[in-house]
Amino acid sequence: MISGGxxxxxxxxxxxxxxxxxxxxxxxxEDVRVDGDKLVIxxxxxxxxxxELATMSIRGEIFMDEKNRQDIVDKWKKxxxxxxxxxxxxxxxxxxxxxxxxxxxxxxLGINAPLSLPRARVAQPPQAPPAQQKKAS
Numbered sequence: 001m002i003s004g005g006x007x008x009x010x011x012x013x014x015x016x017x018x019x020x021x022x023x024x025x026x027x028x029x030e031d032v033r034v035d036g037d038k039l040v041i042x043x044x045x046x047x048x049x050x051x052e053l054a055t056m057s058i059r060g061e062i063f064m065d066e067k068n069r070q071d072i073v074d075k076w077k078k079x080x081x082x083x084x085x086x087x088x089x090x091x092x093x094x095x096x097x098x099x100x101x102x103x104x105x106x107x108x109l110g111i112n113a114p115l116s117l118p119r120a121r122v123a124q125p126p127q128a129p130p131a132q133q134k135k136a137s
Contacts (some may be wrong), residue, residue, distance in 0.1 A: 002093045003038065004063040012056040012105040020112050022050040027094055030059070032076040039064040039072060041090055043099035047114045054111050058098045062090055 024047070031042040040061055047056040066072055066086065075081060082090065102114035 001065050002062060002089055003065045005061055005093060005097055007058060007060045007101055008042075009059040010057070010105060012054065012109055014054045014109045016055050016113060018051070019050050020053055023112070023114065023122065024048040024050065025114060027098075029076075029080075029089065032073050034069045034073055037065070037069075038101055039066045039069045043094050045094060045102070047102060049111060056102055056105055056110060056114065058101050058105075060094070060097060062093050062097075064090070083114060 026044075026046045026048075028044045028046070029041060030044055031040075033040050034040075040063055042061050043059070045058040045060075049055070064086070072086070073083065081087075099114055106113040
């Protein structure tokens, strides 16, 4: 469960004038650690405005109350995965915070605000059906 968060740094640059042809949004998890009774997820949120019109970068932290904090950190360090329900909450919190800050940065530069992405849903990939066994005749 999300218990808080903060923005650590922002940077936005308008590289040239022009019409925005698209945006590439990238969310990266930079670090996962335990700090007292909180799980801290450090993230980066980057937007590249195409064709090379502007860039925006937001760094922050999300604080979560999780029972198995050290297990989550160990699994993240081993295979870079989170439990699906936790990943959904985390991605939605990152998107919400970065979209709000990104809107202010975009306004200052006179560019489109970053897209407000729909609520994230994380699911397990579908399993392939077991191979049909041939009947002995």
